[in-house]
Amino acid sequence: MSARPTLAVWKFSSCDGCQLTLLDCEDELLAVAEHVDIAHFTEMSSASVDGPYDVSLVEGSVTTAADRERILAIREASGLLVTIGACAAAGGIQALRNFTSVAELARGVYAHPEYLDTLETSTAIADHVGVDLELHGCPIDRHQLLEVISALLAGRRPVLPSYSVCQECKQRATVCLLVARGRACLGPVTRAGCGALCPSLDRGCFGCFGPAESANTASLARRLAADGTSQAQLSRLFRTFNAGAPAFRKESVAHDAPPAER
Amino acid sequence: MNETSAMLLDSGGLDRLIGVLGARGFRTIGPVVADGAIGPGPIRHVVDLPQGWHxxxxxxxxxxHRDDDPRLFAWAVGPRSWKGELFPPRSVVWRSSGEGDSLEIVPVVDEAPPVAVIGARPCELAALSILDRVLGTSTHPDPVYRARREAAFVAVVECSTPASTCFCTSMGTGPAVGDDRAGDEGVDLVLTELAGDERHHFLVRAASPLGGEVLAELGGEPAPGWAWSARDRLLAAAEGAIGRALDTDGLAPLLARNLDHPRWDEVAERCLSCGNCTLACPTCFCSSVEDVSDLTGTVERHRRWDSCFDLGYSYVHGGPVRTSVSSRYRQWATHKLSTWFDQFSTAGCVGCGRCITWCPVGIDLTEEAAAIRASDGAGARAYARAGAAGGDQP
Incomplete structure (x- = not known):
């Protein structure tokens, strides 16, 4: 990379929360701007510099035929492609459509569904192009974003955990909500990175960073069921922001009611 | 145990103990109730301690739960051991600035004030003695642990109310101090809480010169004979209340010859590989170092707790060695109960039961060891059959 590498930020189907995390780096934002040339970032400026770009941050999932074409062009124009957030990594909350019929949903929501031009599924960026690094979370953690930018500038591997949220709870001395309170918590099967934010605020982990490496969702589901979590609740627990992540998808489907009972 | 220097204190005396240690410059910590559990926290007076909690x-x-029990220590062990106070989850090893010829690497010295632990359990004292061996006096000691441990004051309260998950009697670490491995080493004061017949006292004996000095400052009366017999009755009852056991007879070789036992795969069906057992364990000492740089050019090396349940933990050049969860559970269990003897001449387990309680799916180390004992050699027989059928032996 040159002395001031260029950075582009791209949006697909998403809420913009992850790219706004870059602007949320308030104290460090000037240092970021000093070290990288922000060439394309529409949440910050409508001015845009043409590619190629040293690094592209890609937010959002692929939900339209146009998205599918655009991500190919972005991949072509980018040195490193880093996806940011659960939408880009697993299809996001909009991947709920993957479990049902889009036509049916569109009829239920829109007065004129015929104006919609959308794909049957919401899919991860990595389903379409090669991805160099994925930042997880809904939204991503700004410390992780800064870590990635710092690591890329220093030419080192970023330190990003693949272990469970439980480790972060233990490191910050949060008492286990599952064991001490019997609360439903996805921490044991969820990738760390948030600093165990929700459990520290007395709320079980939502799993917004997606499955941890070796996530044994079936065993956790058995425990939660023994505590009184219903099958329907289990299905919903695994079917949120990372519904499309294979481990969570499989577990949520395992707790679906049989078709006849729906 | 020195019976002549023992004193009998009331709860006012315990309050004075906290005050005297604070006046000597210690950061006084003890068990406190927070977030639905008892764990280490700052204490300034006896009222900070978990009176009536069980x-x-x-x-x-x-x-x-809480009742009108006057006792302060009528509970077993909480989720956090004292390990975190002496071996913090994350510490900065060094810091550097500049680059090229002007690069400077500055070791970071831990400046935490000395800590006084009031209310560790005998099993936890045994855990500290293990950590002393691993992190304190080994060839490559951890500087933070060593400095904090050397400066620390430790007051142990003997155990009157074990939990159903406790098995210290199997490991020789409790419920009394002086049982096998929970010897008088590395502890300054040993307390026994005595309550009954409207009386509430602490039998306190010094176990180090500093402990003796501090005890002399507290006043109180020399321990009468009834206090010693009350202590004996209390500890005998506590010992009788331990309901869980780990058969340690030949356990190290038993596990060593059962590395291919099918039980490891069975436990992996349940194991979440979340690492809770290792992080709650008072003797698990594994850590990783991470280099962190920021945009201002500061570079730091951090040491942080790690867990053998992480895939990344066994990463060597080319990839991780223990890819299956069964191999990770086996690594942990055989280290605790078998290979720890080879390394440190003792078991790595003190029987506190934390790994059982704090496992989100309740995997029980004693049950796993018993299952392997019950079908000793099961994995080897599977190989023998494969071999007889003409299959390759691994």
Whole structure:
């Protein structure tokens, strides 16, 4: 990379929360701007510099035929492609459509569904192009974003955990909500990175960073069921922001009611 | 045990103990109730201690309740051991600035004030003695642990109310100090809480010169004979209340010859590989170092707790060595109960039961060891059959 590498930020189907995390780096934002040339970032400026770009941050999932074409062009124009957030990594909350019929949903929501031009599924960026690094979370953690930018500038591997949220709870001395309170918590099967934010605020982990490496969702589901979590609740627990992540998808489907009972 | 220097204190005397240690410059910490559990926290007076609180523990479950019991230590062990106070979850090893010829690497010296632990358990004292061997006096000691441990004051309270997950009697670490491995080493004061017939006292004996000095400052009366017999009755009852056992007879070689036992795969069906057992364990000492740089050019090397349940933990050049969860559970269990003897001449387990209580799916180390004992050699027989059928032996 040159002395001031260029950075582009791209949006697909998403809420913009992850790219706004870059602007949320308030104290460090000037240092970021000093070290990288922000060439394309529409949440910050409508001015845009043409590619190629040293690094592209890609937010959002692929939900339209146009998205599918655009991500190919972005991949072509980018040195490193880093996806940011659960939408880009697993299809996001909009991947709920993957479990049902889009036509049916569109009829239920829109007065004129015929104006919609959308794909049957919401899919991860990595389903379409090669991805160099994925930042997880809904939204991503700004410390992780800064870590990635710092690591890329220093030419080192970023330190990003693949272990469970439980480790972060233990490191910050949060008492286990599952064991001490019997609360439903996805921490044991969820990738760390948030600093165990929700459990520290007395709320079980939502799993917004997606499955941890070796996530044994079936065993956790058995425990939660023994505590009184219903099958329907289990299905919903695994079917949120990372519904499309294979481990969570499989577990949520395992707790679906049989078709006849729906 | 020196019976002549023992004193009998009331709860006012315990309050003075906290005050005297604070006046000597110690950061006084003890068990406090927070977020539904008892764990280490700052204490300034005896009222900060968990009077009347009791814990109810089972595999994967922990609940607190309170009654009008006057006792301060009528509970077993909480989720956090004292390990975190002496071996913090994350510490900065060094810091550097500049680059090229002007690069400077500055070791970071831990400047935490000395800590006084009031209310560790005998099993936890045994855990500290293990950590002393691993992190304190080994060839490559951890500087933070060593400095904090050397400066620390430790007052142990003997155990009157074990939990259902406790098995210290199997490991020789409790419920009394002086049982096998929970010897008088590395502790300054040993307390026994005595309550009954409207009386509430602490039998306190010094176990180090500093402990003796501090005890002399507290006043109180020399321990009468009834206090010693009350202590004996209390500890005998506590010992009788331990309901869980780990058969340690030949356990190290038993596990060593059962590395291919099918039980490892069975436990992996349940194991979440979340690492809770290792992080709650008072003797698990594994850590990783991470280099962190920021945009201002500062580079730091951090040491942080790690767990053998992480895939990344066994990463060597080319990839991780222990890819299956069964191999990770086996690594942990055989280290605790078998290979730890080869390394440190002792078991790595003190029988505190935390790994059982704080496992979200309640995996029980004693049950796993018993299952392997019950079908010793099962994996080897599977190989023998494969071999007889003409299959390759691994």
């Amino acid at each position: 814990d109810e523990q089972a595999p994967g479950s922990y609940r607190l």
